[in-house]
Amino acid sequence: MNLNLSFMAETFVHALTGIPTTLKITLVTMLISAPLGFFMALGRMKGNKGGGRLAALYVSFIRGTPVVLQILFMYSLLPSLLNYLFKSILHLNINIFRMDPIVYAYIVFSLNTTAILSEVFRSALMSVGHGQMEAALASGLSSSQAYRRIIIPQGLVVALPNICNTTINLLKSTSLAFMMTVKDIMAIAKMDAAYGYNYIEAYLVVLVIYIILCTLVQILFKVMEGSLSGYRRRITA
Amino acid sequence: MLEINNVHKSFGKNQILKGVDLNVEKGDIIVILGPSGSGKTTLLRCINFLERAEEGTINFDEIHTSFKGASKQDISRIRKRTGFVFQNYNLFANKTALQNVTEGLIVGRKIPKDEAIRRGKQALDKVGLSDRYDYYPSQLSGGQQQRVGIARAIAAEPDVILFDEPTSALDPELVGEVLGVMKSLAKEGATMIVVTHEMGFAQDVANEVVFMDGGVIVEKGTPSELFSRPKDERTIQFLKRIIREDFDYSI
Ligand SMILES: Nc1ncnc2c1ncn2[C@@H]1O[C@H](COP(=O)(O)OP(=O)(O)O)[C@@H](O)[C@H]1O
Ligand SMILES: [Mg+2]
Numbered sequence: 001m002n003l004n005l006s007f008m009a010e011t012f013v014h015a016l017t018g019i020p021t022t023l024k025i026t027l028v029t030m031l032i033s034a035p036l037g038f039f040m041a042l043g044r045m046k047g048n049k050g051g052g053r054l055a056a057l058y059v060s061f062i063r064g065t066p067v068v069l070q071i072l073f074m075y076s077l078l079p080s081l082l083n084y085l086f087k088s089i090l091h092l093n094i095n096i097f098r099m100d101p102i103v104y105a106y107i108v109f110s111l112n113t114t115a116i117l118s119e120v121f122r123s124a125l126m127s128v129g130h131g132q133m134e135a136a137l138a139s140g141l142s143s144s145q146a147y148r149r150i151i152i153p154q155g156l157v158v159a160l161p162n163i164c165n166t167t168i169n170l171l172k173s174t175s176l177a178f179m180m181t182v183k184d185i186m187a188i189a190k191m192d193a194a195y196g197y198n199y200i201e202a203y204l205v206v207l208v209i210y211i212i213l214c215t216l217v218q219i220l221f222k223v224m225e226g227s228l229s230g231y232r233r234r235i236t237a
Numbered sequence: 238m239l240e241i242n243n244v245h246k247s248f249g250k251n252q253i254l255k256g257v258d259l260n261v262e263k264g265d266i267i268v269i270l271g272p273s274g275s276g277k278t279t280l281l282r283c284i285n286f287l288e289r290a291e292e293g294t295i296n297f298d299e300i301h302t303s304f305k306g307a308s309k310q311d312i313s314r315i316r317k318r319t320g321f322v323f324q325n326y327n328l329f330a331n332k333t334a335l336q337n338v339t340e341g342l343i344v345g346r347k348i349p350k351d352e353a354i355r356r357g358k359q360a361l362d363k364v365g366l367s368d369r370y371d372y373y374p375s376q377l378s379g380g381q382q383q384r385v386g387i388a389r390a391i392a393a394e395p396d397v398i399l400f401d402e403p404t405s406a407l408d409p410e411l412v413g414e415v416l417g418v419m420k421s422l423a424k425e426g427a428t429m430i431v432v433t434h435e436m437g438f439a440q441d442v443a444n445e446v447v448f449m450d451g452g453v454i455v456e457k458g459t460p461s462e463l464f465s466r467p468k469d470e471r472t473i474q475f476l477k478r479i480i481r482e483d484f485d486y487s488i
Contacts, residue, residue, distance in 0.1 A: 131327035134287050138321035139389060140345025142313070149344060153331050231331050231373040 008201045011192045015205055018185035022213070025102065025174045025184065029109040030167060036110075037117030042147075044118070045125055055118065062115035067173050074108045075180050105177045109170060116166050124159035125151060157229045164221035168214050175210070185209055238263050238298060238428070239284075239397055245292035246276075246283055253279045254290065255452040261397060261430060266423050268439040268460075269432045271449035272475060277432040278324070280449070281399045284430075285321050286312045298396070317346060320390025320398040325406050326382040328374040334361060334385045335370040338392045346393060360388035364418045380411030387418055391427070398422070400431040434479060440464065448472045 044052045062070070083096040128151050136146035178187035186206055193202035239261040246254040253276045261267060269277050283290040283304065290304035297318065302311045329337050335357050342353035361370060364384035374382055383403055390398050403419070404412040416438050423429060423442040433439065439446050440460045447457040448469070456469045467473045 129327075131323065131325065132329060135321075135323065135327035135329065135389075136340075137287065138285055138316060138319075138323075139341030140313070140317045140393065141341060142345075145344050149340065150329050150331065157331075231333075232375055 003204075004196075004198055004201055007192075007196065007198050008205055011189055011198075011202055012205045012208070014192055015185050015189045015202075015209060018183060018188040019209070019213070021102065021177075021182060021184045022171070022174050025105050025109060025177060025182070026167065026171045028106050029113050029170055029174075032106065032110040033113035033117050034163075036114045038121050040114070040118040041121035041125060044122060059115045059119060062112055063119075067112060068176060068179075070112060071108050071176055071179050074111075075104055078104055078107065101181045102177075104180045105174070105182050108180075109174065112173075113166060113170055116169075117163070120159050120162040120166060121155065124162070125155040127158050128154045157225070157232070160221060160225050160228065164218060164225075167221070168217055171213060171217060172210065175206070240296045241284060241293060242295075243293045244280065244283055244290045244304065246279055246288060246290040253452050254283065257293075257449075257452070257454055259430075259447070259454075261428060263396075263428055264426050265428055265445065266443045267430045267445045267447060268443040269430065269447045269449060270434065270439070270475070270479075275449045276452045277449055278401050281321070281401050281430065281432060285316060285319055285399060287321075317393065318396045320393065320395040322383070322386050322390050322398065322400045322403045324402045326374070326379075326386045328382055328385055328389075330374055333371050333373055334366060334377065334388075337374070337385055338389045341389065342393055356392050357388075360392040361385070363391070363421075364388045365414070378411060379407045380414045383407065383411075383415045384418055387415070387422075391422065397428045397430060400429060400433065402432050402434070404433065404435060436464070436479060448475065450475070 040055050044055055079096050082099075086092045086094045086096065132150050132154065133143070133146050136150045137143065141149065174184060175186040177184050178190060181187075189202040189206045190199075193199045239259075241257070241259050244254050244257040245252070257276075257280055259267070259280075269280070271277050279288060282288040283293075284295070286304075286307065292303075292305065294301070294303045295307070295315070297315055300311055300314055302308070307315075328334075329340060332340060335354070338357035338360050339350075339353040342348040342356060343350055348356070358367070358370065361367060364387050366381060366384055366388065369377065369381060369385075372381075374385070377385065383406075387398075387403070400419070404415050407415065412435070416435060419429070419431070419438065420442055431438070431443075443460050445457060446460050446463045448455045448463065448467075448471075450471050456463065456467065456472045463472070464476065467476055
């Protein structure tokens with residue numbers, strides 16, 4: 001089998017122009033999902049029963065369905081739903097069908113990532129021993145001060161490796177955004193490939209780009225972990 | 238100064254405390270003895286509202302309330318007047334020794350930072366850790382961690398310090414340094430309620446020893462009364478066992 005190397009070089013350069021889109025979906029999704037997931041976790045921990053059950057239902061729904069299905073479903077459902085919302089309820093004259101499809105990507109991936117992160121944060125916060133809260137109360141802190149100053153900072157350090165995993169999984173699943181006609185790395189490479197049927201070459205190029213991106217994300221998180229978890233290092237005497 | 242009456246506490250169907258009374262005057266060193274499971278920890282935790290007793294009253298200087306009906310302010314005021322030293326230290330893992338001590342001063346009590354740091358260092362100096370201000374708990378030995386725990390409890394100059402078996406999680410060779418700190422606190426006139434099995438400590442510094450079993454106070458008195466002339470059969474059996482262990486240990 002002969003690889004068309006000049007095609008690969010061209011596609012590589014061309015596909016690089018999709019990186020901003022891929023990173024934008026990843027970043028915006030994380031910025032939406034991290035706070036939402038965090039407060040969901042906190043709410044569930046502090047024992048809001050009704051809300052907790054609703055959240056649990058949402059999480060198991062998201063975890064129990066394939067991302068591809070969520071994308072197809074939302075992409076079929078959302079436009080007409082939003083159209084109805086804007087036209088009939090809010091009486092706004094916005095043409096939904098001309099909206100940048102990246103917005104759908106933000107919505108679908110945020111729904112997904114929020115659920116995952118809420119579990120990540122919940123298990124991280126629960127991993128902080130009960131004794132920390134008691135010591136804080138005994139020291140004269142209120143329970144919300146204890147959360148802010150003692151429990152949450154420790155929980156975040158515990159959560160970091162899983163936040164890294166979530167980010168990488170998200171980054172990889174954004175390659176499905178082409179299904180919503182978003183022009184990310186994958187979409188660009190596929191379009192180039194379709195022209196002369198050079199799919200193998202195109203996929204190889206995409207593969208390399210994703211490996212590079214994922215490696216960079218991992219390095220970024222390692223650096224963060226190193227600077228945040230200094231207190232766990234043990235100086236053995 | 239601190240008086241608790243008729244404390245009852247259950248976990249589910251298990252009644253753990255069945256009407257405990259305790260009266261603490263300023264400067265008292267009260268040692269609580271008793272077999273494992275007799276409710277000693279639960280009693281201390283109820284005083285500090287880490288557990289909520291379902292019956293009984295507490296009078297702490299001008300604060301008079303039932304355990305059940307205590308308001309948030311009552312609880313916060315009582316906690317700010319008591320220090321708690323935990324069996325397994327419970328130091329804040331993400332804070333240095335000094336921050337462990339100043340946290341409750343700065344955040345809990347709104348003492349200005351400079352003043353809090355001055356007092357924090359003073360407390361750490363007192364427990365012999367003037368060279369460990371910036372160490373994290375993970376970098377300290379058990380004995381050092383417990384001494385930070387004591388510094389944290391005394392920094393706010395509480396009216397009463399509650400100790401829950403402060404040396405029982407320590408390697409034997411580290412017990413002495415912690416007991417030494419506690420003895421010097423006692424000498425300075427601190428008021429302390431100490432759950433411990435260290436008979437030597439009880440003998441030397443306690444002015445009252447309380448023996449608990451099965452959720453009630455069986456017997457109490459001065460160390461010499463309780464140790465040389467115990468009245469209740471349960472006390473006698475318990476002391477025999479403890480003293481034999483101490484003896485076995487020393488040979
Ligand atoms: N949070 C809890 N939930 C249920 N049972 C508890 C809890 N805390 C303590 N107990 C029970 O209460 C009893 C007394 O415990 P504790 O006060 O720790 O005794 P001591 O400190 O004298 O050894 C034990 O049987 C223990 O199992
Ligand atoms: Mg105990």
